[in-house]
Amino acid sequence: MINFLLIPILIPFFMGMVLMFLHKKVRLQRILSLLTLFCAAFMALLVMVKVKNEGVQTITFGNWPAPYGITMVADGMSSLLVFTTFVLGFFIAWYSFESIGREREQFFYYPGLMFILTGVTGAFTTGDIFNLFVFFEVLLMSSYLLIVLGGEKGQLRESIKYILVNVISSALFVIAVAYLYSVVGTLSMADISVKIAEINQPGIITTIAVLFLLVFGLKAAIFPLYFWLPSSYGAAPIPVLALFGALLTKVGVYAIMRTYTLFFVHDVSYTHEILLILAVLTILAGCIGALATFNVKQIIIYNIVIAVGVILFGTAQMNETGLEGALFYLVHDMIIKAVLFMLVGLVIYVTGTSNLRKMGGLMKTYPVLGWFYLIAAFGLAGIPPLSGFIGKLLIVQGGFEAGNIWSSIFLLASSLIVLLSVIRIFIYAFWGEEGERVTVEKHRYNRMFFPTAILVIISVAYGVGSEWLVPFMDNAAKILVDPSIYVDAVMKGGE
């Protein structure tokens, strides 16, 4: 079946439309969303296995030949990310049953969830730069809905900021695409790669490369464009925050990785040097932010910024080890950020506050939550054998191979800051005197805790079982290093 790679994207898309009709029936919506996301995740798994066994899968819409039609491409990286997205979507949807609130559930929360997942996975899969913009818009519009849903005062204030930033960056995106089109005369990503190689990346293309970095950097929250992220994300309710933190910035990161490995690879000493410096500064800025605040949400949000820096650092090395590390770390970070936000959501639920200084003594009443949090925190910092370790190891190894000794050491040192920032939550919230408490409905707490616990276990399994994932990652990293595999697959698919 030639359309196979589209099925995981189409399933939630269709269901989102159907759920719009059923928006008053909360129970039915919950069941259908879980079922949909399970099917989508399963299909994405099949696509991922197929890509590994049979090579890159492509489909060009409307039966057009390859560089002229819109191509969708499932290569190692995109199929892996699509699968991860749906797994996380499944658990976040499950978690939100008890935490998002009935009013939001009746007001198109689940359709919004479906559409945002469509947008994210579509952006991961598309092989056309303008179509990438379209999928960005799909996910952004759904994110506008999700961030403002509920209409609390803080949400309204921050969503205006969020919308403004994203509208401006979208406009810049179109401008950048137009520039690129005016130079190379094509929008198919595979074809752009060929054309840029033919003209050997003159100065104008390098300028466009930096412009693209600006555009995607705004979405991915790199230094100095991350300014909007902490306050905007902070206003969203926890399940939405988990979804955004796990997925949205990663789409920007994915776009940078894709364009910087497929298009702009002929002037590495300039473009990737900028990327490297920005990555290091991003980590630095994130570390400062994470240590400076006493708001649990903000601590994790600043850790998103750090992780973006780490992944881009791996990308900037432009060798197979570094890129494989970046991929490992990307998937790890998607999982662990969702886990951490869900755990922090539980902590906020039982204490009724997000201020660290008012918490304390949770270890007595919620020991299981404490231990799961500790595991997740260690996973984030990359303590072996947990999930962050292998990615960071490969990134640093790639950094040494590329001769970036000092920045690699800096990266290692930053892990300690990351550990410190999340352990602070552990110390303040779980140790010490009994802090603030609110009455907790036990069954609600349990229903929120259950998906979180499973996701923690998945993150541990991701770290311990990384040996089994190596073939997938190898396969994905090979394409990133050698764009000709990607190009050949797309062009051959059109014949």
Add this chain to the structure above:
Amino acid sequence: MRTNNLILQFTSKFVFFIIFFFAVHIFFAGHYTPGGGFVGGLLMSSAIVLLVIAYDLKTVQMILPVNYMYMTAAGLILAVGTAAFPMFKGKPFFTHFFDYFHLPLIGKTSLHTAALFDLGVFLVVVGVTMTIIQTIGEDE
């Protein structure tokens, strides 16, 4: 607020239908010439907006008891359904089909699945525009 809207109300009754038929014309013209579902949808919603201006939101909702949110969803399903249909025939997503048919009265006509897709777009545009306008209008 309103003093004398008689002329506006009277004309808009006629103009509504003129705009409506023009929208339909533009919608079908869109296959070979400029036009299509998007523009047609915008014209259609502008016709409804004219009624809203001439009368008020409640009256228009009484005349056209449509849930625009569901209209959007139905349009989306139609559009994506048309696009997804070729998948069952082993063709790539978004492949369109067309053929010539002899219809009574009209004669030889070309029927194209792109028109179905465009109808979906039409419904989505009308649905979204009217939802936005209703939401803003309700705040008064």
